[in-house]
Amino acid sequence: MIEHRPFLSLDVISRDWLDARLHFRFGEFGRADHVPLGALYVWNDDEFAPHSGFGLHAHREVEIVTWVRSGAITHEDDAGNRARLVADSVQAMSAGCAVHHAERNEESSPARLFQIWLHPRTPGGTPRWATRVCSRECREGRFVTLASGDPDDVRTGALPINADARVRIATIREGATLHHVLRPPGHAYVVADHGRxxxxxxxxxxxxxxxxxxxxxxxxxxxxxxxxxIVELVG
Incomplete structure (x- = not known):
């Protein structure tokens, strides 16, 4: 079964510095019929204005995968991690029992990103953070796994997450076709970023x-x- 969620049908959070479209309902935000899909319960299409973003704030019991689509964001957390993530970068953060972090656009142009939240497979644990770059060349015509709860994926370069899911990306050219096999139970969420x-x-x-x-x-x-x-559920 396939359900289409057009971008223009998504609920909107609009602030002076933030424009966010919500693929799933979260708390009081989002459409009531856009319910979570297994472990996947947040997928926000965010744009941060220049010199803005989220200040230091807390998370617990959540796996957060961030894909930077254009511009750059700067991550900082209370475990001492700090990094500037440019376009084509992915970040995976396991909040564990608790983590405080900030995520800001310190650049002079907007930053566009996908924020994906997943329920953890097991509660608690030590917070963890990692990042990597996945260039267009490395994902041309094929799916590359950015982050995963499957140890086999991690052994081949995916960032580890504590969730029964994997986050993947592919770049395909106009007219090209990909046939993609889904592992049982065959549940996934797909977003086409900048093309039809x-x-x-x-x-x-x-x-x-x-x-x-x-x-x-x-x-x-x-x-x-x-x-x-694409986020594929693997459990």
């Missing part, structure tokens, strides 16, 4: 989302050059 994408008979506009349940394979054809970001 056909998934089976469904036509996605840029930044549209797609809820996939009980499917064994997806056939994806690009109508423009685009990135495809």
């Amino acid at each position: 994408l056909d998934v089976g008979q469904i036509r996605l506009a840029p930044r549209d989302g797609l809820v996939v349940t009980n499917e064994s394979q997806l056939t994806m054809t690009a109508r423009d050059d685009t990135d495809i970001v």
Whole structure:
């Protein structure tokens, strides 16, 4: 089964410094019918204005994967980690029992990112943070796993997360087709970033989302050059 969530149908959080579109309902925000999908319960399409962002704040019991689509953000946390993440960078943070962190755009141009939150497989634990770059060249025409709770994925370069899920990305060119096999139970969430994408008979506009349940394979054809970001549930 496949459910289309057009970008223009998503709920909006608008501040002086933040424009966010919510693929899932979280607390009082988001559409009531946009319920979580297994461990996946937040996917926000965020744009931070220059010289703005989230100051130091706390998280616990959550796995957060951040994909920087354009611009750059600066991460800082109370474990002593600090890094500037440029476009094509991914960050994975396990909040564990508690972590305080800040995430800011310290640049002179906007930053666009996906914020993906997952319920942890096991509660508690020591907070953990890591980052890596995944260039367009390395993901051209194929899916690369950015972060995963599967040890086999971690051994081949994915950032570790404490969740029954994997976060992947592929870049495909206009007219190209990818046939992507889903591991049982065949649940996933798909977003076409900056180009149009056909998934089976469904036509996605840029930044549209797609809820996939009980499917064994997806056939994806690009109508423009685009990135495809997918969260697959593996438990």
